Amino acid sequence: MSLFQLLNGLTFAALLFVVASGFTLIFGLLRIVNLAHGALYLFGGYIGYSVAVKTGSFVLGGIGAMAAIAAIGFVLDQGLLRFVRGNELRQVLLTLGVAFFLNDLALVIWGGDSFTVPIPEMLRGGTRVFGTFYPIYRLFVLGMGIFVFIGLWVLLNHTRLGALIRAGVDDAEMVEASGVNIRRVFLFTFLFGSALAGLGGLMGGAFLSLYPSADAEILTFSLAVVIIGGRGSLVGVGVGSLLVGLLNTLGQVMFPELAYFVIFGPMAVLLAFRPLGLFGRAT
16 A cells, blocks of 8 residues: 555544544444434535635634534434434434435435535645655644544543543433433533534545535444444544544555455454454443
């Protein structure tokens, strides 16, 4: 694998981490099977694209995407998922229906064309990385992935909110008895995970483009990341993103007709020996 392809794998892994970290917050920590996460990614990308085009600001596009998807997440959590708590099959069916609804709504609003989020002037062009000319924006995505990882690590392991989230997952009733509104904590976590999907949609829309089936593809990769790394593990999501990103690049270059098998074949073998993933633990 050349340096250019290696960087492609790393930048795709960084994008996957941003999206899958939101997915693992919802799925791994809150035990909510949210199959609408891919649709939130795509819808956030469309909204971010519209805001960025109208305002000429990539930053405002990101803020708009995160805020809009957090608002949709609020409606999803408080208006729908609250009635199916603890029932994973109903959660799957409900969120799958929400995904279909958001996809159809996106088709009505934006049509079936492919869109690319405009990149700010300072992130256009390329630069040399160890003798290889590489797009600056993709390096920005790699940096954002590292930044989100550090931010989430600090939040979950070195703040009171992170301690409450982890404690609430293990024993919500005990945390509630201590005077903490654990439902509010879980709601914030769900909104934050949804907002990360919106941010990922904007970032991915600038170099992967936005099109009607992009949600299913990103959801498939996110599921692979969480299953390989182990649900609820931030380090697992990071390692899983690296493996999936690099294997996807390797598969497209060397075995284009078997690109998905290159990812899911090793995943199946891994799960035979580590059913909870590399860093997963029994609850």
